[in-house]
Amino acid sequence: MSERGIEEADMRALVRLLGEVAAIPGGLLARKCYLLDGLCDFAGASEWRWALFAPPRHATCLAALRRKLHGTTQPVLSLDQGHLQPVHERHLPPAAPSSHVLLSRRTLDPRTESRIALCREKSGPPFSPRESHLTSLVLDEIPWLHWREWKPRAAASRLAPRHQLTLDLLLLGLGGKEIAVRIGISPGTVSSYIRELFRRFGVNSQTELMHKYSRQTIAR
Amino acid sequence: MNPSSESTALSEADARAIIRLLGDLAAIEDGLVAQKNFLMEGLCTLIKADSWAWATTFSFQPDEVPLNSGFLTGGFSPEQFAKFQQALEHPDTGMLNTSLTREFEQKKTHLTRLRDQIDVEGHFLLSAVYPIWIAAGVEQVILSIRPGGDGALSQIGVYRRPGRSPFSTKDSRITHIILGEVPWLHAAALPASLGSTVTRLTPRQRITLNLLLESQDRRQIAEHLGLSSHTVDGYVKDVFRFFDVHSQPALIARFQHSDGGDVP
Numbered sequence: 392m393s394e395r396g397i398e399e400a401d402m403r404a405l406v407r408l409l410g411e412v413a414a415i416p417g418g419l420l421a422r423k424c425y426l427l428d429g430l431c432d433f434a435g436a437s438e439w440r441w442a443l444f445a446p447p448r449h450a451t452c453l454a455a456l457r458r459k460l461h462g463t464t465q466p467v468l469s470l471d472q473g474h475l476q477p478v479h480e481r482h483l484p485p486a487a488p489s490s491h492v493l494l495s496r497r498t499l500d501p502r503t504e505s506r507i508a509l510c511r512e513k514s515g516p517p518f519s520p521r522e523s524h525l526t527s528l529v530l531d532e533i534p535w536l537h538w539r540e541w542k543p544r545a546a547a548s549r550l551a552p553r554h555q556l557t558l559d560l561l562l563l564g565l566g567g568k569e570i571a572v573r574i575g576i577s578p579g580t581v582s583s584y585i586r587e588l589f590r591r592f593g594v595n596s597q598t599e600l601m602h603k604y605s606r607q608t609i610a611r
Numbered sequence: 612m613n614p615s616s617e618s619t620a621l622s623e624a625d626a627r628a629i630i631r632l633l634g635d636l637a638a639i640e641d642g643l644v645a646q647k648n649f650l651m652e653g654l655c656t657l658i659k660a661d662s663w664a665w666a667t668t669f670s671f672q673p674d675e676v677p678l679n680s681g682f683l684t685g686g687f688s689p690e691q692f693a694k695f696q697q698a699l700e701h702p703d704t705g706m707l708n709t710s711l712t713r714e715f716e717q718k719k720t721h722l723t724r725l726r727d728q729i730d731v732e733g734h735f736l737l738s739a740v741y742p743i744w745i746a747a748g749v750e751q752v753i754l755s756i757r758p759g760g761d762g763a764l765s766q767i768g769v770y771r772r773p774g775r776s777p778f779s780t781k782d783s784r785i786t787h788i789i790l791g792e793v794p795w796l797h798a799a800a801l802p803a804s805l806g807s808t809v810t811r812l813t814p815r816q817r818i819t820l821n822l823l824l825e826s827q828d829r830r831q832i833a834e835h836l837g838l839s840s841h842t843v844d845g846y847v848k849d850v851f852r853f854f855d856v857h858s859q860p861a862l863i864a865r866f867q868h869s870d871g872g873d874v875p
Contacts, residue, residue, distance in 0.1 A: 396620035399784070402629065403792050409633035410793030413646060422637055532627050533634035564856075564864025597860045598826035605644050605867050 401525055404433060409529075423536060427507070430529055434493070434522040436509040441536075443505050491517045495530035497537040505537035557584040561597055562604055625785060628657055632789070644867075647683055647796055651767075654789055655686065658782040660769045662686030662748060664695065668764050682821050686770075687748065689827055693835030694747035696821050700814040703740035708754070715756050723787035725778055726752040751777050755790050759797035765790075812853065819846040823859055824866055 408429040415422050427439040490510040497505045507530055511518065518526075530536060550558060553574065560570045567585060571578040585597075594600045621629075632653040639646050651663045664684040687695055698704055705712075711729045715722055726735065729752075735741060744750065751771035758764050767790055771778065790796075812820060815836075822832045833843040856862045 396622060397626040398620055399788065402621055402626055403788055405630060406633055406788055406792040409630065409637055410795070413633070413637040413639070413793070414795045415637075426637070528626060528630055529634075532631040533637075535634070535638050561860070562864070562867075564858070564860040564862070566858060566860070596826070596828075598828075598863060601860060601863045601867065602826035 397525070397528075401521075405525065405529065408433065409533075419535065419538065426529075426533075426536065427509075430526060431509060434509055434518065434526045435515075436493070436511050436518075438490070438510040440508045440510065441505070443499070443503055491515070493518055493523055493526050495527065495537075497534070499537060507536060554584055554588060557581060558588055561585065561588065562601055564597075564601070621781075621785070625657075625781075629785065629789065632657065633793075643796070643798070644683065648685065650789065650793070650796065651683075651769075652685055654786060655769065658753075658769065658778065658785055659771075660686075660753075660778075660782075661772045661775070662691075662770045664768045664770075666766045667759065668766050682824065684825075689825070689831055690835045691746070691748045692825055693818075693822055693827070693832070694743055695749065696818040697836065698740055698743040698747050698749070700818055701740040701743060703738045707735055707738060707740070711754060711756065719758060721755070721757040721787070721791045723753065723755040723783055723790070725780065725783050726754075727777065729754060745773050748772050751775060753778050753783050753786050755786055757790060757797055765797045812850070816846050816849050816853070819843065820850045820862075823847065823850065824863055826859075826863070828859075 408426065411429070412422050412426045415425050423441070427441070431437070431439050490513055492511075493509040495507045499505055509518075509526060553576070556574055557570055560573060565573070567581050568578055571581045574581070589595065589600065592600060592603070594603060632650070635653065636646060636650050639649055647665060651665060655661070655663055662684070663686060664682060666682050684692060684695075707730050710731070711722065711724055727733075735744075749768075749770040750773040753769040755767045755769075756764060757767075767786075769778075769786055818836065819832060822835070827835070829840060829843050829847060832838075832847075833840045836843070851857060851862065854862055854865055856865060
């Protein structure tokens with residue numbers, strides 16, 4: 392095996408973990424916590440921490456989360472309905488020198504740096520090159536682990552309520568007349584809604600709309 | 612023999628690309644179909660494939676043409692997709708895949724094979740179905756079969772156009788790892804009660820069904836299958852009656868929403 396190659400068993404374990412993360416309901420925080428928990432198990436770390444820092448000297452910690460394995464995820468600082476409150480670094484628990492640390496840093500914008508650390512008690516052995524390598528692969532290649540907010544895709548502007556209702560019913564396979572009856576408006580109005588929806592989504596028929604919509608090849 | 616039995620190492624670049632793909636997958640919140648679609652498009656980019664198909668199969672008999680339903684595909688033009696359906700229903704395709712289907716019947720485990728591993732003696736090139744596959748834009752093949760839930764199984768094909776170089780065993784390994792370790796993607800996209808009824812359709816009715824589900828209209832279907840519009844009208848009527856619907860959108864809805872016919 393070349394020095395930087397990845398054993399198939401390790402690759403499988405990481406793919407399985409990431410696949411599980413993809414099936415977790417909820418937004419960024421739930422998935423981030425699940426992935427970092429799994430990564431701790433994988434690398435034999437006892438704790439992870441994530442924090443955002445602001446310049447000039449990265450002395451101000453904007454947000455932080457940490458979790459001790461086999462415990463619960465705890466916001467180090469206040470995590471209020473998903474919004475993390477600014478605090479000073481001195482409130483952070485010391486990471487070193489009481490533990491071995493794997494650290495990943497990423498500049499999010501000129502004003503913010505994200506740091507993720509995996510920690511292991513000093514009483515245990517240091518992280519092996521394999522553990523360190525595999526962990527850094529994940530932390531490097533999954534940018535959203537560092538993000539503060541969830542930006543899955545550009546949200547299209549919202550449809551007007553009746554357009555949205557018409558769209559929902561079109562996607563259920565209903566025809567124009569049925570939709571008119573259900574919403575209680577004239578077939579002519581429904582036709583104009585449908586024309587607008589087709590134009591908006593760049594399709595020429597209801598079947599095309601349904602087909603593309605199910606595959607997410609059109610922006611909502 | 613699975614090219615995998617010995618533990619192989621992946622290169623740093625491949626490992627990074629796989630992790631990036633799965634990480635991006637984990638950022639999608641739009642449901643199973645969108646996630647499958649995203650993963651397969653990403654896999655095709657990774658191993659430089661031109662097209663792919665993911666079929667959920669409910670009736671599986673070795674030596675027979677597998678009866679597929681619930682297709683998800685990418686990279687095919689409408690005409691190629693019609694040829695692809697014809698090629699799948701052709702008896703020769705079942706015969707060519709005999710070694711794989713028998714092995715699966717025996718082991719009941721996830722298998723991934725290159726075309727040359729399935730068809731060791733090269734019958735493919737001389738078979739009657741070969742020109743149909745070529746018309747579908749398919750020559751090089753990786754085939755992966757994996758048990759799913761509810762007695763269903765996933766059959767996933769990844770393809771390269773005629774004239775391109777064959778897939779490598781490394782390409783096959785990457786496919787196997789990615790498709791193997793994300794079990795929930797293989798949960799049946801439609802209930803067995805709906806999927807298994809598809810076996811009661813004739814091959815031509817089934818091809819028509821799959822083209823209707825891909826939003827092709829009657830004119831396209833007639834053109835792509837080389838049939839008269841009158842004949843296609845008959846098949847379409849059969850399919851509508853079979854699934855108790857009166858329009859193509861209603862038919863698509865039944866399969867997308869797995870509603871067992873309970874259209875509001």
